[in-house]
Amino acid sequence: MDIGIGLPVLRPDPGLSIVDWARRAEERGFASLGSTDRLVYDNYEPLTALAVAAGATTRVRLITTILLAPQRANHALFAKSAATLDRLSGGRLVLGLAPGAREDDYRTGGVDFPRRGRLFDALLETATRQWQDGGDIGPRPSTPGGPPLLFGGFTRPTLRRMVTHGQGWIGGAQGVEKFRSLVPAVRQAWRDAGRAGAPRLVGTAHFALGLDAPQRLHDSLTSYYTSGTFTTESIEAGLASPEAVANEVAAYAESGCDELILFPHGGGLEQVELLADAVGW
Template identity: 50%
Template sequence: MDIGIGLPGHAPWTDGRHLVEWARRAEARGFATVAVSDRLRWTTPEPLMTLAAAAGATDRVRLLTSVLLAPLRTNHVLFAKTVATLDHLAGPDRLRLGLAAGFREDDFTASGVDHADRGRAFAALLETLAEAAHDPGGLRPATPGGPPLLFGGTSRAALRRIATRGTGWLAGTATVDDLRAFTPGLRAAWTGAGRPGAPRVVVSAMYALGPHAASATARAIAPYYAFAGDEWVREGIAGTLTSPSRLAAAVTAFERAGCDELILTGNDPDPAQVDLLADALGR
């Protein structure tokens, strides 16, 4: 199982250069991927711009949007060119796009985008991405056919996207039980679509380490998930991996459950968290 790093864009970061330093350290310590999340109505940095900065600061580590709110990108041709540009800046076979329809209505309201129509908009964007990857008159991606697509969500529409257009499922912050509940249907949909092999399963989990792990987790998660209510906040804080022993147990459990890559997302913006994580995992 691969292990990646999720940048702490949801946490109270104040210096974007620290996020770039996270990417540098992630590559230096042998992590497979640098991932960045997406929220419009929050201080989360824009994912593609952030990954462009990370691409310029690194050479080998893979780059992942986890997940990008696809229907908010309403100029589909411009989005396709932005993706192709980032793919060239990173170099072939480094960028992967994790995409989802999005469920926060406030992000759509702020954009003037119809939340109820997001499925249709998502489908149209995917068509444009596919066409742009082979357009002789435009900027085609450096990666042949374009960057691989992973899709978030557990709906029938998400299953259909994965089985027909994707390379796998991006589970977001999920538990081992979530994984075991969803993957049988995922594999059945994949086989039913005539796809060879198996879909890639990528899961995210929150972490913070060191003497201030608990307070950093509370500062990051409580306001970020406040919209969902106190129970969600409590579960998010309780589920955060805050010790080497909990990290080791989680890595083992996810690997046994069939996870192909585990993205460990920081809750403390200090780049030293990358080294603490690498040390805890014996890297």
């Protein structure tokens, strides 16, 4: 199983360099760098943050985990932005996409929340066609056909989008048991669609390590998950010790996960070192 680390993009410390973080993560052997998405929150915009990380690295994949795709109302411009990052990074971009469930993000962005599913489907049609055909809009992405797409969520439309456009599925950070319970439906949808091979399965988790880790993690997750169906599960699934990280990594690997991306909450550059140590590198 590949292991990635999230960039410090949630309530970011202006004194903590994404460049330094990305370089150290690559040096310590992480397979990917992740960046998550909100509008009504103090966080860096995902593609911008990953572009900074791309310039500081040469090997790691750059993954949006996840990007709220329907909020990108100009579909051709979104496709152009993603193709640009894919080209500039040498084909390292992976797009994890989902509609999201927080209405305030859509209300503030002037995007119709009830129509987000239809907007998502329209974006996918435009983007995949543009990446494949090019036409008058460039650049062409380095990855033939465009960046690999992963889809987040638990609904039938999620599975439909995955088997139509994607290479796999990305689970929310509600713990390994939740992940394990959803994998059979993902694999069955893949088989029912007649797709070859198997879907790529990506998990996500939250962590904080070192001094005051439990309190930092709890405060950060409580701020981030202010409401929603999976608020309690997400907070309780946070990992605040090396032993908890090691156990969760082993459990995800056993569940069939292909890649686990762990997102930091508080602390400084030492979090990269502490996470690498916790997974046994």
